[in-house]
Amino acid sequence: MTTSTIPTTMTEPTTEWTALARRVGETLRPEVAERDRSGEINAAAFDQLRASGLSAALVPVEFGGGGATHREMGEVLRELGRHDPATAVAFAMHCHLVATQVWRHNHGNDATPVFQKVAAGALLVSTGASDWVTSSGRAERIEGGYRVHARKSPASGCEVGTVLVTSIRWDGAPEGPQVLHCAIPLATPGVRIEKTWDTLGLRASGSHSVVLEDVFVPDAAISLIRPADLWPPLLNVVIGAAMPLVMAAYLGIADEAVDLATALVTGRTDPHIFPLVGELINAHTTAEDLIEAMFTGSDNLRFANTDDYASRTLSRKTVAAQNLIDTVRLAIETVGGVGYSRTCELEMRYRDVHGSLFHPLPRAKQTQFTGRVALGFGPIGTD
Numbered sequence: 001m002t003t004s005t006i007p008t009t010m011t012e013p014t015t016e017w018t019a020l021a022r023r024v025g026e027t028l029r030p031e032v033a034e035r036d037r038s039g040e041i042n043a044a045a046f047d048q049l050r051a052s053g054l055s056a057a058l059v060p061v062e063f064g065g066g067g068a069t070h071r072e073m074g075e076v077l078r079e080l081g082r083h084d085p086a087t088a089v090a091f092a093m094h095c096h097l098v099a100t101q102v103w104r105h106n107h108g109n110d111a112t113p114v115f116q117k118v119a120a121g122a123l124l125v126s127t128g129a130s131d132w133v134t135s136s137g138r139a140e141r142i143e144g145g146y147r148v149h150a151r152k153s154p155a156s157g158c159e160v161g162t163v164l165v166t167s168i169r170w171d172g173a174p175e176g177p178q179v180l181h182c183a184i185p186l187a188t189p190g191v192r193i194e195k196t197w198d199t200l201g202l203r204a205s206g207s208h209s210v211v212l213e214d215v216f217v218p219d220a221a222i223s224l225i226r227p228a229d230l231w232p233p234l235l236n237v238v239i240g241a242a243m244p245l246v247m248a249a250y251l252g253i254a255d256e257a258v259d260l261a262t263a264l265v266t267g268r269t270d271p272h273i274f275p276l277v278g279e280l281i282n283a284h285t286t287a288e289d290l291i292e293a294m295f296t297g298s299d300n301l302r303f304a305n306t307d308d309y310a311s312r313t314l315s316r317k318t319v320a321a322q323n324l325i326d327t328v329r330l331a332i333e334t335v336g337g338v339g340y341s342r343t344c345e346l347e348m349r350y351r352d353v354h355g356s357l358f359h360p361l362p363r364a365k366q367t368q369f370t371g372r373v374a375l376g377f378g379p380i381g382t383d
Contacts, residue, residue, distance in 0.1 A: 017057060017068055021076040024048050025083030032084050032204075036348050039198060041206030045087045046123060046160040055091075056119045058098045060105065063112065064119030070099060070241075071295045074248035081252020085352040086204035088249040090157040096242030097124040097165050103241050103301040114183075117163065125161035125186065127152040127210070128238060129360050133380055134228055135179040137212065139170040145218040146170070146180065154207035158193050161186055164210055168217070169228055177228035182221045190215035201351030231379045236310040239360065240303045243317045244294035247324075250356045251291050254327040257349050258284050261331035264338070273334065280330040287323035290316045311373040314366045321356035322363075328353045 028045050035042055049055045058073050059065020068076070073095055080088035098118055101111040118124065130136070130153060137150025148168045155164070163183050170178045184191065194209045226232045258280060265273055294316050303309055328350045332339035339346040361369055369379050 017054075017066075017072045018075045018079050020052055021054065021079035022083075024052055024054065025080050028080075028084040028087060032086075033345075033348070035086065035204035037203075039203040041090070041157070041159050041204050042084070042087055043160050045084065046091070046157070049091060050121050050123070055094065055121070055123060056098075058095060058102055059115045059119050060102070063115035065115065070102075070244065070298050070301050073099065074245055074291070074295055077245055077249040078252040078255065081249040082256040083252075085249070085253045085349065086202045088252060089202055089246070089352075089355060090205040090207070092242075092246045092249045093126045093156045094124045094161070096238070096245050097126055099241035099245060099301060100238055103237050103303075106302050107305075122163050123157065123161045125155050125158050125164050125210070127155050127164065127166040129358075130154065131167045131179075132360065133231060133235070135167040135169040137168040139168045139180055139217075140172065141170070142216075145216055145221070148180075148212050148215050148217050150212045151209055152212070153196060153209035155210045156205050156207040158186065158208055158210050159206045164191070166210075168212075170225075171228075173225075178225050179228045179232075180217070180222050181224040181226070181234070182217050183223065184212070184215065184217060184221065186210070188215055200354065201348075202355045231307075233305050236305045236307060239310040239313050240298055240305075241301060243313050243359070244291060244298055246359050247291045247294065247317055247320050247356065250321070250324050250353055251287060253349050253353045254284055254287060254324045257328040257331040257346055257353075260344075260346055260349075261334045261339070264335045276330060276334040280327060280334055283323045283326040283330060287320045287327060290320040290323070294320075307373050307379055310379070311370045314361050315370050317359070318361075318363050318366045324353050324356055 027048065028042060031042060053066050054076060056064065057066035057068040057076065061067035077088055077092050077095065080091065101114045105111040137148060139146045139148045146168070150168055152166055162185065164186055165183050167179050167181045170180050190213045192211050194211055196209045197205070197207045224234065261280065262277065265277070294313055297303060297309070297313065328346065332346050332350060335346065338344050341347060357363070373379055
């Protein structure tokens with residue numbers, strides 16, 4: 001039995017995007033185990049994602065992209081997650097930034113500059129998860145822009161990225177502390193990467209620290225200035241655009257764990273195997289259904305910018321993450337001790353899938369967020 005025999009609800013994507021992702025993923029697979037040991041990102045993988053058109057797949061056709069839907073991009077990430085989890089999760093960080101711009105475009109905002117850069121091959125690097133509402137770093141106003149100083153970590157794919165999409169705290173703003181949202185080319189003088197990523201899982205995602213030392217950010221690079229300590233509606237958009245894509249990459253990790261486990265126990269009739277496989281399928285199906293619901297709710301990046309929508313998306317993310325982890329855990333339990341060995345791919349996948357816990361928002365923060373919204377308060381406490 002393989003996952004292909006399990007009913008799947010994510011049926012809308014065209015086969016072309018998924019097939020393309022499969023071809024790319026199959027070429028990456030031979031290096032995955034060694035890169036997991038070394039912790040080195042596969043730069044050539046991102047060259048392939050550019051060359052194949054996958055890095056610009058979400059960009060509308062009229063701006064030079066592939067015109068893929070949100071759900072289709074989820075299927076791409078899901079397929080890549082089967083083959084190379086670290087690359088899939090790092091690539092999801094680029095994809096969610098593009099998806100946010102597609103949402104803006106769908107709501108009448110001009111996203112042309114970003115679309116053109118991505119269509120020309122730019123890879124976007126996000127620091128949003130670590131910045132969140134209050135951001136970090138230090139900005140000083142000067143003629144024509146700002147001088148900024150910051151350390152941003154983790155920044156997945158920063159070694160292969162071209163543009164850092166980040167925010168900087170500006171405590172000296174005349175109207176009180178503000179946050180500057182901006183895009184900074186990684187080749188800008190004063191920007192450097194420190195290789196700090198040494199983790200349990202997703203070791204080859206290149207999620208190192210980006211250090212900004214006396215970096216000039218011109219006014220033209222500032223996309224938004226907002227109060228530093230109030231919930232910004234922008235994050236509702238990011239949550240709705242990003243979380244389905246990110247979780248789709250992790251769903252691919254779980255898909256492959258199901259295939260590996262069921263292949264290893266095929267033909268066995270030990271009585272305990274059957275209920276374990278049943279639990280395995282329950283957890284996998286629950287995660288898949290929740291992630292499918294996230295894509296359905298996104299309405300192909302036309303969802304409403306509301307706290308309620310963000311809260312519901314985050315709730316689904318938390319429960320999906322737990323079921324994805326349970327899926328890979330049960331896969332190991334099903335096959336027995338061999339699954340605990342580093343000679344078995346399940347061991348790496350169990351480490352990798354735990355990365356799902358740390359994307360916004362971790363469980364404790366999510367339940368606080370959701371509880372506040374459900375009771376009529378703002379997402380973060382100022383009361």
